[in-house]
Amino acid sequence: MDESAYDEYRCRKVGMQVAYFAELFENDGSPTSTIVKSVKRAMAGEYSRELSVKVFAGQCCLIEPGYRQGGPAGVGLRRALLNDRGEVKTELNRGKHKSLQTDRVVLVPGPDDEVRTVRWIYDRFLMQGRTEDEIAAELNARGILTDLGRAWPRATVRQILTSEKYIGNNVCNRRSVKLRRKRVANAPDIWIRADGAFEAIVDPRRFRQVQAVVAARNRRFSDEEMLERLTRLFQRHGDISGPVIDEAEGMPSSGAYAHRFGSLLRAYSLVGVTPDRDYRYIEANRLLRQMHGEAGTKAQIVPIAAITLENPRERSEKTFRAPVDSIGKVGRKKPLTVARDDAGAADGYRLVCGQGRMEAYIALGETHIPAIVVDATEVERLLRSGIESIARRQQRSLELLQDIAILRNRGYSDPKIAEKTGPSRSCIHEIGELIANGEERLLIAVETGRMPLSVALYIARAEEKDVQKALEAAYASGELRGKKLLEARRLVELRHRHGKKKVLHPQSDLRCG
DSSP: OOOOHHHHHHHHHHOOOOOOTTTTSSSSSSSSHHHHOOOOHHHHHHHHHHHHHHHHHHHHHHHTTOOOSSEEEEEEEEEEEEEETTEEOOOOOOTOOOSSSOOOEEEEEOHHHHHHHHHHHHHHHHSSOOHHHHHHHHHHHTTTTOOTTTTHHHHHHHHHHOOOOGGOEEEEEEEEOOOTTTOEEEEEEEGGTTTOOOSSSSSSHHHHHHHHHHHTTOOOOOOHHHHHHHHHHHHHSSSOHHHHHHSSTTTOOOOHHHHHHSSSHHHHHTTTOOOOSOOOHHHHHHHHHHHOOGSSSOOOEGGGGGEOOOOOOOHHHHHHHHHHHHHHOOOOOOOOEEEEETTHHHHHEEEEEEEHHHHHHHTOOOOOEEEEOOOOOHHHHHHHHHHHHHHTTOHHHHHHHHHHHHHHHOOOHHHHEEEEOOOOOHHHHHHHHHHHHOHHHHHHHHHHHSOOOHHHHHHHHHSHHHHHHHHHHHHTTTTTTTTTHHHHHHHHHHHHHHTTOOOOOTOOOOOOO
């Protein structure tokens, strides 16, 4: 999609003339100006590509002499700043950058205690045969923190055992990602490296021995071995998920299962496991990506009046206003997907997906909208529309609860969690208190689907455990719902404050009015 051409089209549609002051041609809509603009835009794209090549070449020229390019140093190492004569000026703390273009950055050994920790990790792994999980657990039990002041995860131990920077090698371009492309692992022959660039804190011979052990543990398993290990993991844990697979010692990664069997759900089904959570939306998204082979197709400007909505979905006012406000403030670049009308109308279309965006454009007074036109039968159109409805469903309470718990464990603040997940800051705080205080009954009720998260939060605000139990039982029996639950909690707490406290049995009558 030519975004700059579409932006100019929107300006012209509302009577605004676009002028290119840095160019010699006049933007008068003539064939000459149209051709010149197209050429200029192509030249701008080519310039961007050439600039990317030049920047990468410049980085390579700095890596080969052994200079460090970006990123934290890691446990046991620190970044040192050199002047143009190669003399050490200072140590760069985390978040600090060089200020002079002629300065360079190299890695040097860090604090003695961190260097000893790195060597201790190699000893534990090589001499005693400990796994990454066992080493991380032992470090955490001793109260030893990483260079970032955090507990040790398995991934950090793994990175120390496999990174060549600990034997003094400066290696780059192991992975790369081009514009709008997937991240790929590059072959070793195109890595950019400078061996012996830094002072080693691990003996190179010991490092090579560790790599041999890691390679032996990472051997390729057959389909039968992978499924057998997955079955044993489920039997040990009683539950299974991507994080459980990734953290289990001796297991292929969850990504390996997804790649080998098509998806994690497919692997689960082959061993007779049905996950507790509803993963239909993941499969729906996967199917959508398979069906939308036109993702790279350029969009067209289509009259909204020519689009027929044949599978409408009802929306609340809040749901409707969200895309309207978004498009009104920042614009919308993502096009609709439509199919040509199979009734024979040459200029007619049937909506495949994008009802919310189309309705938002109509509400904003637009008459045309960008859309990708595909060939699809009536059955295919209805199927795609139905799959989109599943894929766009809101998170269930359990999923939201688990996501918030994970983010809190990773050190995210309540405002950051609210920004990532959607609920308000106060709601995130209350959910965090529910998790931190170990409200096991309420958490189990949410996890098993017996109670919405909002109700669990409300019951948790009751001051007394007896009151919580009574309200929970009344909700489960259907005696108290909605406003009655609100009034019951207020009435009971009011009695407690006035000294009329009494133990409430789960079968007590808590009906209001």
